[in-house]
Structure formats: C-alpha cells, structure tokens
Amino acid sequence: MTGIVIREAHFPGRAPIEAYGNGGFRFADMSHRGSILCLPSGIYGWEPANPDTLGVDDFARLIDEAADIQILLVGSGPMLKPIAPDLRALLKEHGISADPMSTGAAVRTYNVLLAEDRAVAAALVAVE
Template sequence: MTDTGHYPQQVMIDAYGNHGFRFADMSHRGSLLCLPTGMFAWDVTTAAEITLEALAPVLAVADQIDVLFIGLGKDIAAIDPAIRTAFRERSVIIEAIATGGALRTYNVLMAEHRAVAAALIAVDTAR
C-alpha cells in the first residue's frame, strides 16, 4: 500500500492475522476497507467503532456493490440499526460476522466477479 494507505485496485486477500492482512504480494498492518475503488487503510479497531461515519467510504461507492461484509474482529457484535437502514436504502446487503469468515466469503465472491466490498477489523491470530 502507498503511504496514504491505499492500493489502487480491489483484490482478494491472501492471509490475515498478526494485526493485519496480506494481499497483492504486500502486507498491511491494521484494519482494511476492500472497495471497488481499491484497498484502503481503515482506522477502526473494535466493533464499537463501526459507525456510519466510519463506513462513509463504503456508502460513497454503494452503487457499485451488492454486498458488504463487515469483519467484526474475533467475535460477533450487533451492528447499529441505522447502518443497516442506510445500506438497505442503497440496496446493499450487510453481513456482519467475525473477520475470518467475512474475508473468506469476500474472496469467494471476488473470485466469482460479484459486486462485493468488505470492512475488516484486523485481528492478532487467524482462526
């Protein structure tokens, strides 16, 4: 990723854990947004920090996606109903699950060339 925390295209994720992700033959430390416009560093570290404001970059490209996977870290937590409503109004389905499951399903849909995005909280160990 560049110094700005951006990789210019959306790609599949090769590995996760150790507080980051591997993709496109590089390593990124921290949470990650995987969008049709590229891969972006994401300042969210806990599920409690997932807000409409934190997801604003995803909302900005909502017309290019059908499904958003939210990787909540190691555990599952409730997503604010206002987030679900904002995405539903844009015809985007949200699946909020543990980061490992979110990125595995994201990769499957990417391989199928589907309109998918992911917002992934980095975890220390892969499950």
Template sequence: MDLTPLIPVGRQIIETYGDGRFRITNVAHEGSVLVFPTRTLIWPVREMAALTVDSLAPIAAGAQAGEIDLLLLGCGPRLAMVPRDLRANLREQGVVIEPMDTGAAARTFNVLMAEGRRVAAALIAV
C-alpha cells in the same frame, strides 16, 4: 493442488490475516482495512463500538458509484450485531451488510470475488 479461487485480473484477493495485519494482493496492510474489488483503504476502526455511518462513508460512496451492493463486515475475532440504524442507513444506500468474524469475512470475500460479485469487506484487524 492450488485451492486459491480464480480471481479476475485486476481484482483484490485477501491472502492472509492475523497479528493485526492483512496481506491483500501482495501488499501488506497494518490494522483494519476496507477492501473493494479494485482497491484497499486503511480503516481507522479497531472495534465494533467505533463503527459509525461516517466510518463507512467510503462504502456508501462505492455503492453510489455502482461498485458494490454487498458489504461483508469482519467484526474481529467473533461475530457481533450491527446497530439497527447503521444497517438501515446502508440499506438506504443500496448496500446489504453481512456481519461475521473477520476470518470468515476474508474467506467469503475471496469466494465472492471469484464469482464476480459486487462486494466489499470492512475488516477489523485481529
């Protein structure tokens, strides 16, 4: 039985994660990534302490383009709090941020993609 959610054609799906890498729509990526509905970018953030407004600039640009309105933040092996000023900055851009561990963020991204939601994921590699 295939349990893979039905992802619309042309949309990203996170297939695997772990050992410091991801496999997204049949492409392997080393390190952390930003996953948008139609593309994946390498992301230089390796830990929550390096998370800044500038590091999430592509997310703000995606929101301004009407591509996303929800960001799933994969914080690494466990949930961490998002700094209040960063959360407020994203909110001003029209983006709601939901932090969770990276595995949960990857799985949730796939479910929301299957639902056709305007979601992106910022995933710190584990």
C-alpha cells in the same frame, strides 16, 4: 529537499486477501498493519473510530461507492458483532445487503465472492 511524505494506505485494485492475523492483512504480495476497507476502487487502510461498535461515520468512503456494491461483509474481529440499526438502515437505503461475521469468515467469503466477480465490499477489523 522534502521530508518523508506519509500517504494514505491504498491499493488501487481488487485483490483477494492472502492472509490475516498479527494485527493486519496480506494481499497483492503486500502487507498492511491495521484494519482495511475493500471497495470496488481498491483496498484502503481503515481506522474505525471504535472497532467494537462500528458506526455510520466509519463507512463514508463505502457510501461514496454504493452504486457499485450489493453485498458488504463486515468482519468485526475474532467474534461476530451485530451491525448497529442506524448503519444497517443507511446501507439498506443504498441497496447494500450487510452481513456481519468474524474477520476470518469475512475474508474467506470475500475471496469466494470476489472470484465470482460479485459486487462485494468488505470492512475488515484486524485481529491478532
């Protein structure tokens, strides 16, 4: 008999975000505590090194799927925070347009673009 197996948080599909707040998100009739990365391959639990200053290393998984992404919405918490110049340059190099905004605005915009079947991804920092 084995002990509890902790698996990486991953929902294998695209789904609109039903709710956010209280430190997490609801989607596909499930909930996740913490930040999330919404990619073409699914929704992943995401732990940026420092949510206040997102860096290149926080987006390695996204870059792996860059060919399927045209727009990245960066929900930086309760307030808009600019994207670091080196991160913006990396995204541009991969043909991805990055739009920083508050997490609430990013969730709403993601849901609209997802409904339009656009090549969108979202990096969403959890808010209380």
